[in-house]
Amino acid sequence: MKRIKYHLLIITILAFANLAKAQQARLSKPTDSAAHSLKTYHINEETVITATRSERKLSNVAIPTKIITQKSIKQIGAMRLSDVLQEQSGLFLTAGFGTGVQMQGLNPDYTLIMINGEPLVGRTSGVLDLNRLAIGNIKKIEIVKGPSSSLYGSEAMAGVINIITDQSQKNKVEASVRYGTYNTKDINLNTTFSKGKFTFAHFLNNYQSDGFSIRPYSVERTVAPIWRLTNQFHAAYQATAKTKIELDLRYAYEHIQNQIAVTNNGIITYSTGNEYHQDVNLNPVITHLFSSKLKSTLRLYATNYNADQSLNTSGNSIYDDKLNHQFLRAENQTDYYLNDKVCFNAGVGMVQEGVKSNRYELNSTRRTNNIAYVFAQTEIKPVEKLTIIAGFRYDNNQLFAAAFSPKIAAMLKANDHLKFNASIGRGFKAPDFRQLYLNFTNTAAGGYSVFGALEAQKQIEFLQSIGQISSIESDYYRLKELHPEYATGINLGLQYNPSAAVQFDFSLFRNDVENLIDTRLVAYHKSGAQIFSYLNLKNAYTQGVETQLNVKITPQIAVAVGYQYLLTADKDQIKEIKAGKIYTIDASGFARLMRLDEYIGLPNRSKHMANFKFTYENENYFTNLRILFRSKWAVSDKDGNGLYNTNDAFANAFAQINFAAGKQFSKQFRAQIGCDNIGNYVDIANLPNLAGRTFYTTLTYQFNQKNK
Amino acid sequence: MKKNQILIAMAMVVSSFYACTSDNTVTVDTTNNGTFKVYTVGNVTSVQNLIADTIVGMSMQGQPVGTGHFTFFNLRTGSIVPNADSATSNWDVAFRGTTILTNAGTSGPGAGGAYVHVGLFADVNAFNADSTVRTDAAPVYAIKTGSNKGWYVYDGANNLITPIPGRVLMIQAANSAKYKLEINNYYKGGVTPLTSATDAIKLSTQRYYNFRYSAL
Numbered sequence: 001m002k003r004i005k006y007h008l009l010i011i012t013i014l015a016f017a018n019l020a021k022a023q024q025a026r027l028s029k030p031t032d033s034a035a036h037s038l039k040t041y042h043i044n045e046e047t048v049i050t051a052t053r054s055e056r057k058l059s060n061v062a063i064p065t066k067i068i069t070q071k072s073i074k075q076i077g078a079m080r081l082s083d084v085l086q087e088q089s090g091l092f093l094t095a096g097f098g099t100g101v102q103m104q105g106l107n108p109d110y111t112l113i114m115i116n117g118e119p120l121v122g123r124t125s126g127v128l129d130l131n132r133l134a135i136g137n138i139k140k141i142e143i144v145k146g147p148s149s150s151l152y153g154s155e156a157m158a159g160v161i162n163i164i165t166d167q168s169q170k171n172k173v174e175a176s177v178r179y180g181t182y183n184t185k186d187i188n189l190n191t192t193f194s195k196g197k198f199t200f201a202h203f204l205n206n207y208q209s210d211g212f213s214i215r216p217y218s219v220e221r222t223v224a225p226i227w228r229l230t231n232q233f234h235a236a237y238q239a240t241a242k243t244k245i246e247l248d249l250r251y252a253y254e255h256i257q258n259q260i261a262v263t264n265n266g267i268i269t270y271s272t273g274n275e276y277h278q279d280v281n282l283n284p285v286i287t288h289l290f291s292s293k294l295k296s297t298l299r300l301y302a303t304n305y306n307a308d309q310s311l312n313t314s315g316n317s318i319y320d321d322k323l324n325h326q327f328l329r330a331e332n333q334t335d336y337y338l339n340d341k342v343c344f345n346a347g348v349g350m351v352q353e354g355v356k357s358n359r360y361e362l363n364s365t366r367r368t369n370n371i372a373y374v375f376a377q378t379e380i381k382p383v384e385k386l387t388i389i390a391g392f393r394y395d396n397n398q399l400f401a402a403a404f405s406p407k408i409a410a411m412l413k414a415n416d417h418l419k420f421n422a423s424i425g426r427g428f429k430a431p432d433f434r435q436l437y438l439n440f441t442n443t444a445a446g447g448y449s450v451f452g453a454l455e456a457q458k459q460i461e462f463l464q465s466i467g468q469i470s471s472i473e474s475d476y477y478r479l480k481e482l483h484p485e486y487a488t489g490i491n492l493g494l495q496y497n498p499s500a501a502v503q504f505d506f507s508l509f510r511n512d513v514e515n516l517i518d519t520r521l522v523a524y525h526k527s528g529a530q531i532f533s534y535l536n537l538k539n540a541y542t543q544g545v546e547t548q549l550n551v552k553i554t555p556q557i558a559v560a561v562g563y564q565y566l567l568t569a570d571k572d573q574i575k576e577i578k579a580g581k582i583y584t585i586d587a588s589g590f591a592r593l594m595r596l597d598e599y600i601g602l603p604n605r606s607k608h609m610a611n612f613k614f615t616y617e618n619e620n621y622f623t624n625l626r627i628l629f630r631s632k633w634a635v636s637d638k639d640g641n642g643l644y645n646t647n648d649a650f651a652n653a654f655a656q657i658n659f660a661a662g663k664q665f666s667k668q669f670r671a672q673i674g675c676d677n678i679g680n681y682v683d684i685a686n687l688p689n690l691a692g693r694t695f696y697t698t699l700t701y702q703f704n705q706k707n708k
Numbered sequence: 709m710k711k712n713q714i715l716i717a718m719a720m721v722v723s724s725f726y727a728c729t730s731d732n733t734v735t736v737d738t739t740n741n742g743t744f745k746v747y748t749v750g751n752v753t754s755v756q757n758l759i760a761d762t763i764v765g766m767s768m769q770g771q772p773v774g775t776g777h778f779t780f781f782n783l784r785t786g787s788i789v790p791n792a793d794s795a796t797s798n799w800d801v802a803f804r805g806t807t808i809l810t811n812a813g814t815s816g817p818g819a820g821g822a823y824v825h826v827g828l829f830a831d832v833n834a835f836n837a838d839s840t841v842r843t844d845a846a847p848v849y850a851i852k853t854g855s856n857k858g859w860y861v862y863d864g865a866n867n868l869i870t871p872i873p874g875r876v877l878m879i880q881a882a883n884s885a886k887y888k889l890e891i892n893n894y895y896k897g898g899v900t901p902l903t904s905a906t907d908a909i910k911l912s913t914q915r916y917y918n919f920r921y922s923a924l
Contacts, residue, residue, distance in 0.1 A: 589893050
């Protein structure tokens with residue numbers, strides 16, 4: 001009992017962790033009991049920030065949060081964010097428009113990706129390419145599954161992935177060089193130092209790879225030659241005992257070049273594709289502690305993403321697509337700790353977001369949307385064993401309908417070994433600029449057009465006035481203001497740890513998604529080519545079970561097993577099947593009625609996903625073996641009935657085996673070797689991003705200097 | 709699944725056997741060997757590998773092209789009609805790529821037409837009184853062209869054409885006789901190439917119509 005009280009006391013202090021940490025480091029207030037308890041606390045257990053927007057001890061947070069530590073990231077030899085996420089239970093990486101992450105069976109569009117709590121922008125067809133993110137300076141990655149829009153607004157519909165960079169105050173310089181198959185070179189340079197009230201960190205990453213081709217006899221590379229550069233600064237200034245100023249600056253650059261050869265009537269035509277991506281993020285933060293109970297944070301954030309994709313054939317430009325996405329935000333969050341049973345967090349913010357693209361009507365005009373939002377959350381401990389969090393966020397959008405996102409979560413500690421948690425929340429994803437403003441006619445492929453919801457009526461009326469429309473489809477009359485896509489998510493879980501060496505997590509999830517935006521044919525050009533636009537149409541659900549078992553067999557040997565079972569469906573398709581409107585084919589290729597039990601749900605999703613990790617580790621040596629398994633998934637509608645069923649084409653189930661080992665030779669020097677995809681599993685058609693067997697070696701050298 | 713297929717196969721064998729014995733004729737070879745073939749079992753006529761202007765090369769833009777000629781077919785006689793008769797009422801349906809013509813309007817002098825019925829071939833036994841029999845008015849045809857508009861869906865990612873199951877083409881012949889027609893495959897031998905097949909295979913085996921039809 002006493003221990004629990006002690007923990008409760010700590011919880012109330014956690015939100016000040018950053019400040020308190022700084023204070024403690026400088027020993028400016030040696031009598032500060034908060035700082036002292038924090039010290040003990042920090043040694044013992046990790047904190048998470050993403051679930052509640054304020055620091056919490058992992059075991060005390062009512063919304064389950066998964067932490068991926070720096071050590072585990074290094075020990076799997078990961079270079080990009082995608083390398084880390086692909087080994088996590090219940091996450092599946094998708095290929096197409098970059099590498100995206102599917103969470104709880106929902107598309108990459110619906111997971112918010114953040115660095116230090118600030119969102120990244122620059123999605124292509126809804127996918128934020130996880131390869132854009134170097135991870136050599138990451139302290140940890142926090143993953144919250146389930147709708148989190150009550151704190152983070154748009155995109156946090158399936159969940160949130162928050163990358164937290166290392167801002168340690170050690171004086172050190174660490175350099176690492178990695179070399180591997182396909183001439184892949186990855187160089188990291190990490191510098192951190194602190195002097196007086198200043199803390200400074202710099203991270204530099206240079207990644208180059210020749211890419212690979214798993215397609216035989218082809219000059220075209222499945223993964224093209226690539227160069228990526230990341231430059232990241234963090235500076236902090238402890239202005240007074242109560243005020244801290246921080247500044248983060250990140251610049252990332254990427255260039256991909258692909259040679260394509262097309263044979264036509266025996267004549268080979270060579271083309272060169274170039275992709276340039278640039279990402280700038282600037283994030284000043286001021287934190288002020290008004291009293292031991294009241295903290296306020298002002299965050300300013302500006303990010304700009306620039307993309308340029310071009311294709312040249314025999315010196316002629318086939319296309320040159322440009323996109324520029326800018327996101328500006330000012331936000332204040334205030335945390336008030338009434339007592340050790342009740343605390344409040346509230347915030348207000350404004351966003352100005354804008355996109356320029358040559359696929360919109362006026363290339364030079366930036367389309368903008370202004371968002372004003374407010375959020376509030378309270379955490380209550382009515383009794384010692386129970387924690388309840390309730391909150392909401394309201395986003396008022398200039399361009400489309402407003403969004404209201406409530407969430408409530410509760411955690412019950414039955415005893416020292418068993419915890420239950422439950423949450424229900426609503427998440428949303430705002431229509432993106434493409435869905436609002438696109439004005440694209442594909443002259444290269446039949447002249448079809450796609451118009452954004454705000455453009456469609458205007459453009460079609462104009463085309464009609466000059467006699468360029470042959471017919472209007474019924475969906476044209478359904479065009480109206482786009483609404484955000486919504487999900488209501490329920491998560492129920494339990495965590496059981498019979499001993500310090502065994503941890504078992506079990507959770508059930510269900511997401512009901514409404515208003516999914518889909519493209520529909522709205523009219524025909526006079527030429528017969530189709531015109532599409534966007535409407536809120538579909539309703540779907542995803543549901544499943546996720547489990548994780550971690551066992552420390554001996555102090556050196558650990559085993560982790562994760563598993564996810566997933567079911568998905570388009571609710572309208574189920575209605576149609578039940579109404580007897582959906583047909584499939586029999587063995588002869590002729591039609592027959594389709595049965596509901598033949599229905600698969602959404603494509604590109606595996607019913608079963610599992611991972612297994614074995615780790616051996618002592619003071620200066622480690623080795624690990626990881627197995628990732630995925631059951632078959634639907635890839636194309638073979639029978640032509642417009643939905644996915646057992647008669648369709650599937651990608652085969654597969655297992656990937658990865659291995660890594662490392663040794664610390666001295667305090668300064670360590671080395672690591674690894675082999676990914678030992679079984680050399682490749683699937684050209686369905687897993688174009690999966691290289692065959694690859695090997696690598698990493699050497700790391702660290703220069704340390706004691707803090708003065 | 710396997711079991712179902714076996715059952716269906718058995719049912720087919722039994723029914724064709726029954727059909728043969730009742731008609732007291734020679735056994736019909738229904739195997740599809742990739743060549744043009746027409747055969748009738750009971751009141752259902754099956755057509756295999758009707759060549760509909762197969763691809764002969766690529767355009768300058770890299771689009772596959774044929775010779776541009778339609779293949780004309782007479783449903784009443786179950787035979788191909790020479791191109792020279794294209795302006796007569798000797799044909800009922802014509803095929804070129806994914807485009808299907810009926811003999812009327814801009815396509816021919818006949819009294820033809822068509823509409824697309826959603827349902828099963830076996831279940832539809834008459835023209836629906838509420839459905840309008842449309843005539844060809846190029847470039848808009850009675851059987852609409854385009855993916856998911858008429859009888860097929862085009863999978864652009866995999867470059868494959870698949871008939872939509874449950875689409876029965878209700879065809880009025882040049883002499884206004886009424887037929888129902890169901891297409892089961894667009895590829896040689898009645899087998900759609902694998903999604904992983906090369907473009908060369910996908911292009912060289914397409915435009916081979918496999919269908920069945922019955923007089924109403």
